[in-house]
Amino acid sequence: MQSKDFKRHRIDVVSGLSGIGLEIGFGSGLNLPYYKSITRLYGLDPSKELYEMAHKNLQAVTFPIEQILGSAEHIPLPENSLDFVVSTWTLCTIPHPDLALKEVFRVLKPGGKFCFIEHGKSPKTFIWRIQNLLTPISKCIAGGCHLNRDIEHLIRDAGFKIQNLEKFSQGPKPLGFMYKGVGIKSL
Numbered sequence: 001m002q003s004k005d006f007k008r009h010r011i012d013v014v015s016g017l018s019g020i021g022l023e024i025g026f027g028s029g030l031n032l033p034y035y036k037s038i039t040r041l042y043g044l045d046p047s048k049e050l051y052e053m054a055h056k057n058l059q060a061v062t063f064p065i066e067q068i069l070g071s072a073e074h075i076p077l078p079e080n081s082l083d084f085v086v087s088t089w090t091l092c093t094i095p096h097p098d099l100a101l102k103e104v105f106r107v108l109k110p111g112g113k114f115c116f117i118e119h120g121k122s123p124k125t126f127i128w129r130i131q132n133l134l135t136p137i138s139k140c141i142a143g144g145c146h147l148n149r150d151i152e153h154l155i156r157d158a159g160f161k162i163q164n165l166e167k168f169s170q171g172p173k174p175l176g177f178m179y180k181g182v183g184i185k186s187l
């Protein structure tokens with residue numbers, strides 16, 4: 001997840017952001033080098049191991065950052081408090097992505113941005129069937145990763161208005177159907 005292609009997507013998703021924000025599925029902080037002008041970041045992830053691994057990446061940042069050990073289904077931040085929320089390849093892994101996205105919607109200010117790159121359901125029926133077959137295996141061997149989630153519908157169902165969305169294949173077809181874009185909390 002540190003290849004040239006992944007790096008390009010990370011830059012696309014976070015480099016234009018400003019204000020106060022949150023990353024769900026913060027992991028080891030691989031997006032940190034690409035934030036350019038934010039005021040403060042919360043990094044939320046349930047993994048203690050990744051929490052420790054992120055420490056090295058935290059040293060290099062110039063903005064205040066607070067790590068939160070927790071799940072996106074219960075974000076311990078007030079409603080209408082954030083300018084942006086970022087998710088990079090995380091909605092595949094969260095056990096209840098619908099609840100997590102409702103929480104993301106709750107904590108964003110009106111007009112706030114949900115900026116994401118995710119992999120999920122292929123529009124090709126044949127590939128989607130393969131994704132359905134492989135998902136029980138990928139859940140076991142890849143930390144709970146679902147290959148077949150309909151990312152666009154999940155985001156729309158949480159109440160977001162999609163401002164822009166790119167959908168494209170990258171890498172092995174069942175693993176790499178990508179959704180990159182921005183959802184707006186417009187009331």
Ligand SMILES: C[S@@+](CC[C@H](N)C(=O)[O-])C[C@H]1O[C@@H](n2cnc3c(N)ncnc32)[C@H](O)[C@@H]1O
Nearest residue numbers: 025026027030045047071072088089090093094
């Ligand atoms: C494939 S990794 C992506 C990590 C990071 N976003 C990146 O781009 O490198 C998925 C991440 O989702 C996290 N995760 C799993 N369940 C979660 C939950 N309920 N809430 C928030 N994050 C979760 C994992 O711990 C892991 O860090």
